[in-house]
Amino acid sequence: MKLRTRLIISFCIIIFVPVVLAGAAMWGFGQFQMRTIRQAYNMDGNAYDYLTNSIKVLSHFTKADYEALQKVAKEEPEKLENQDYLDEINRELAEKYSYLIIRKGDNLIYGADVNTDVSKKLPEYAKESAEGGSGVYVEGEDQVILKQIDFTYPDNSEGTIFIVTSMKQLVPEVKKMMIDIVTSVVLILIFTAGMLTIWIYRGIINPIHKLQGAAQNIKAGNLDFTLEVDGKDEIGELCQNFEEMRLRLKESAEEKIASEKENKVLISNISHDLKTPITAIKGYVEGIMDGVADTPEKQDKYIRTIYNKANEMDTLINELTLYSKIDANRIPYNFKRINVADYFNDCAEEVGIELEAKNIKLTYINYVDADIQIIADPEQLRRVINNIISNSVKYLGKEQGFINIRVRDVGDFIQVEIEDNGKGIAAKDLPYIFDRFYRTDASRNSATGGSGIGLSIVRKIIEDHGGKIWANSKEGIGTIMYFVIRKYQEVIN
Numbered sequence: 001m002k003l004r005t006r007l008i009i010s011f012c013i014i015i016f017v018p019v020v021l022a023g024a025a026m027w028g029f030g031q032f033q034m035r036t037i038r039q040a041y042n043m044d045g046n047a048y049d050y051l052t053n054s055i056k057v058l059s060h061f062t063k064a065d066y067e068a069l070q071k072v073a074k075e076e077p078e079k080l081e082n083q084d085y086l087d088e089i090n091r092e093l094a095e096k097y098s099y100l101i102i103r104k105g106d107n108l109i110y111g112a113d114v115n116t117d118v119s120k121k122l123p124e125y126a127k128e129s130a131e132g133g134s135g136v137y138v139e140g141e142d143q144v145i146l147k148q149i150d151f152t153y154p155d156n157s158e159g160t161i162f163i164v165t166s167m168k169q170l171v172p173e174v175k176k177m178m179i180d181i182v183t184s185v186v187l188i189l190i191f192t193a194g195m196l197t198i199w200i201y202r203g204i205i206n207p208i209h210k211l212q213g214a215a216q217n218i219k220a221g222n223l224d225f226t227l228e229v230d231g232k233d234e235i236g237e238l239c240q241n242f243e244e245m246r247l248r249l250k251e252s253a254e255e256k257i258a259s260e261k262e263n264k265v266l267i268s269n270i271s272h273d274l275k276t277p278i279t280a281i282k283g284y285v286e287g288i289m290d291g292v293a294d295t296p297e298k299q300d301k302y303i304r305t306i307y308n309k310a311n312e313m314d315t316l317i318n319e320l321t322l323y324s325k326i327d328a329n330r331i332p333y334n335f336k337r338i339n340v341a342d343y344f345n346d347c348a349e350e351v352g353i354e355l356e357a358k359n360i361k362l363t364y365i366n367y368v369d370a371d372i373q374i375i376a377d378p379e380q381l382r383r384v385i386n387n388i389i390s391n392s393v394k395y396l397g398k399e400q401g402f403i404n405i406r407v408r409d410v411g412d413f414i415q416v417e418i419e420d421n422g423k424g425i426a427a428k429d430l431p432y433i434f435d436r437f438y439r440t441d442a443s444r445n446s447a448t449g450g451s452g453i454g455l456s457i458v459r460k461i462i463e464d465h466g467g468k469i470w471a472n473s474k475e476g477i478g479t480i481m482y483f484v485i486r487k488y489q490e491v492i493n
Contacts, residue, residue: 017188017192018185018188018189018192021188021191021192022184022185022188025181025184025185025188061096061097061098061165062093062096062098062147062163062165065089065092065093065096065098065163066147066149066163069089069149069161069163070149073149073151073159073161074151077151077152077153077154077159078153078154080102080151080153080159080161081104081109081153083110086100086102086110090111093163096165097165097166098163098164098165098166099111099114099115099163099164100161100162100163100164101114101118101119101122101161101162101164102159102160102161102162103122103125103159103160103162104153104157104158104159105157105158105159108122111162111164114164115142115144115164117142118138118142118144118146118164121138122146122160122162123136123146123148125150125158125160126150135147135148135163135165136148137167142166143166143167144164144165144166144167145164145165145167146162146163146164146165147162147163147165148160148161148162149161149162149163204235207235207236207238207239208235210227210228210239211227211238211239211242214227214242214243214246218246218249223246223249223250223253224250225246226243227239227242227243227246262436270316270320273312273316274313274316277309277310277312277313278309278313280305280306280309281306281309281310284302284305284306284309285306287302288302288303319453319454319457322383322457331380331460331461331464333377333380333464334377334378334379335375335376335377336375336376336377336378337373337374337375337488338373338374338375338376338378338381339370339371339372339373340366340368340372340373340374340407340414341366341368341369341370341372341407343378343381344364344366344405344407344416345364345366347382347385347405348362348364348405351385351386351389351405352364355389355393355403358393359399359400359401360393360396360401360402360403361400361401361402361403362402362403362404362405363402363403363404363405364404364405364406365404365405365406365407366406366407367406367407367408367409368407368408368409368414369409372409372414372487373487373488374414374485374486374487374488375465375486375488376465376485377461377465380461380465381461381465381485383457383458383461384458384461384462384483385405385416385418387454387455387457387458388418388455388458388481389403389418390454391454391455392418392420392422392479392481393420395422395423396420396421396422396423397422397423398421398422398423401420401421401422402420402421403418403419403420404417404418404419404420405417405418405419406419409487410484412486412487412489413467413484413485413486413487414484414485414487415482415483415484416482416483416484416485417480417481417482418480418481419478419479419480419481420478420479420480421477421478422478422479423475423476424473424474424475424476424477424478424479425471425473425475425479426475427475430471430473433455433471434455434456434458434459434469435456436453436456458483462483462485465485465486466485466486467483467484467485467486468483468484469481469482469483469484470482470483
C-alpha cells in the first residue's frame with residue numbers, strides 16, 4: 001500500500017472511528033441508563049426529555065413523596081405536627097437529596113434550621129407559582145427546587161409543607177452514565193491510537209529498522225546479507241532500491257577482489273614467461289662472451305636465438321600493454337569500411353608466408369561476393385586473426401600441421417572460420433578459453449607458455465565490433481575458431 005494511501009486511511013480512522021465508536025457507546029450506555037432511570041424513578045415517556053431538563057428530573061425525583069404528603073395534609077393534617085412522623089419522612093427524603101420544612105401560620109415548626117437561606121425565601125401561603133408537583137426554582141447560595149403543599153390544621157390555622165431538593169447533587173444514575181461514557185470514549189481513543197500505532201509501526205517503522213540494520217552492515221563492510229522487502233509502497237520501493245544497491249556494491253567488491261587476483265596472476269604469468277627468455281638470453285650471451293660460440297655458425301645460431309627470445313619478450317610486453325588498455329576500455333579503434341575479399345586475401349597471403357616457414361600448410365577459401373563490405377578496425381581485426389593463428393601454431397604439436405581459413409556469408413554477418421589439426425581442447429576447458437588468464441597448459445613450458453590473455457583480447461575486440469566468437473574442438477583432432485562481424489549495409493531513403 002502506498003504511503004500516501006496509508007496516511008489518508010490513518011486520517012480517516014483518526015477522525016471517523018472514534019466518533020462512530022463513541023456515538024455507539026453513548027447510545028448503548030444511554031439506552032441502558034435510561035431504562036434504569038425509568039425503572040428507578042417511575043418516569044413516563046422518553047427519559048432523555050428528563051435529562052435535558054434537570055429541574056424536571058429532580059422534580060420527578062420526589063413526585064411520590066409529594067403525592068403522599070399531599071394526601072396526608074388533606075386527610076390527616078394532625079400527623080404533620082408529629083415529630084417522629086416528620087423525622088421518618090425526612091429520612092426518606094434525605095436519600096433523594098431533599099428535606100422537609102413545615103410552616104404553621106407564620107412560624108416554621110420543622111426543618112427551619114437546615115438551611116436558613118432557603119427558610120428566608122419560602123413563598124407565601126396559597127401562592128399559585130409554588131403549588132403543584134413540578135416545583136419552583138429558588139436561586140441563591142444554595143440552588144434548590146421547592147415544592148409547596150398548602151393545607152389547614154385541625155385548629156383552622158394555615159399550614160404549608162415544603163419539600164426542598166438540592167440541585168447541587170446529580171441523579172446518581174446520570175452521573176454513573178456520564179462516567180461510563182467518558183471512560184468508553186477514552187478507551188476508544190486508546191484502542192484507535194494503539195491500532196494505528198501497530199499498523200504504522202508494521203508498515204513504516206519495521207522497514208526503517210531493517211534499513212538501519214542494513215546500513216549498519218554496509219558501514220561495517222558486511223555485504224553478505226539479504227534485505228527482505230515486504231510491500232510495494234514507497235518504503236518497500238526504498239528497501240528494494242537499497243537491496244539492489246547492496247547487490248551492486250557486493251558485485252563491485254567481488255569484481256575488485258577478482259581483478260586484484262587476476263592482476264596477481266598476470267604479474268605471476270608475465271614474470272614467469274619473461275624469466276624464461278631472459279635466462280636464455282643471458283645464457284647465450286655468456287656463451288658468446290666465454291668463447292663457447294667459437295665458430296661463425298655457432299655465433300649466428302646464438303644471435304638468432306637471442307633475437308627470437310627478445311621477440312618473445314616484446315610480444316609479452318605488447319600483450320600486457322594491450323591488456324591494460326582493455327581493462328580500462330581504452331583500446332584505440334579506427335573503424336573503416338573494408339572490402340571483405342580484399343582484406344582477407346591480404347591477411348591470408350601475409351600469414352601464409354609465416355606458416356610456410358614453419359612447415360605448416362595454409363588453405364584459404366573465400367565464399368563471399370566481391371562487393372561485400374564490413375565496418376571494422378583493420379589493425380585490430382588483423383590482431384584477432386594473428387592471435388588465433390598464433391595460438392593454433394603454439395598448440396599444434398604435429399610434424400605436418402595445417403590451418404584452414406574460410407570466410408562465409410551468413411545473412412547479415414560474415415563468418416570467419418580458422419581450423420587447425422592441433423591437439424585440440426578438452427571439453428571441460430572449452431567454455432573458459434576466452435576468459436582472462438585461463439590456461440589449458442599446466443606445464444607452462446617455454447614452447448606453449450603465454451600470459452593467458454591472448455584469446456580474451458580476441459573476444460574483447462570482436463565484441464567491440466558488435467560480433468561474437470566461439471569454438472568447437474575435439475582432443476587429438478583439432479580446433480575450429482568461429483567469429484562473426486556484421487556486414488555494412490547502405491541505407492536507402
